[in-house]
Amino acid sequence: MSEKDLRLRLAQIQARQLEDYKFKEDGAMSKEATMSQEEMKEHLDALNPINKLYHENQKLKTQNSTLLKALKHADMFITNGIDLGYIEMPSPYSDDPALSTPGIVKKAIEEARH
Numbered sequence: 001m002s003e004k005d006l007r008l009r010l011a012q013i014q015a016r017q018l019e020d021y022k023f024k025e026d027g028a029m030s031k032e033a034t035m036s037q038e039e040m041k042e043h044l045d046a047l048n049p050i051n052k053l054y055h056e057n058q059k060l061k062t063q064n065s066t067l068l069k070a071l072k073h074a075d076m077f078i079t080n081g082i083d084l085g086y087i088e089m090p091s092p093y094s095d096d097p098a099l100s101t102p103g104i105v106k107k108a109i110e111e112a113r114h
Contacts, residue, residue, distance in 0.1 A: 003057075010050050068112040075105045 044051065078101065081087035090096035 006050060006054055010048070010054055013048055013050060064112055068109065071105055071109045071112065075102070075109060078102050078105060 078087065082089060082102070090098055092099065
């Protein structure tokens with residue numbers, strides 16, 4: 001399901017749930033309608049796993065963006081350090097894990113872009 005479809009479905013579910021918080025016939029508010037906005041949000045979140053998943057997805061997208069920026073800076077730092085001679089790479093015939101570090105960083109950047 002696309003993000004657009006999820007948002008539409010979320011809006012439909014929330015609209016249905018909010019209908020449950022209408023005034024009673026005599027004009028008094030139902031118990032649920034007297035909840036604070038925060039309590040109502042918690043209540044809706046508990047009733048609506050799609051909403052919870054949507055917010056978790058947004059949080060992960062933000063974290064991914066932050067990590068991608070950090071990886072790009074690390075890649076530039078490593079590349080410049082090697083090119084300018086500040087970082088000396090080990091012999092290609094050694095078993096030093098530092099040999100694979102630039103490639104690991106570049107691969108992580110590519111994966112984070114998708």
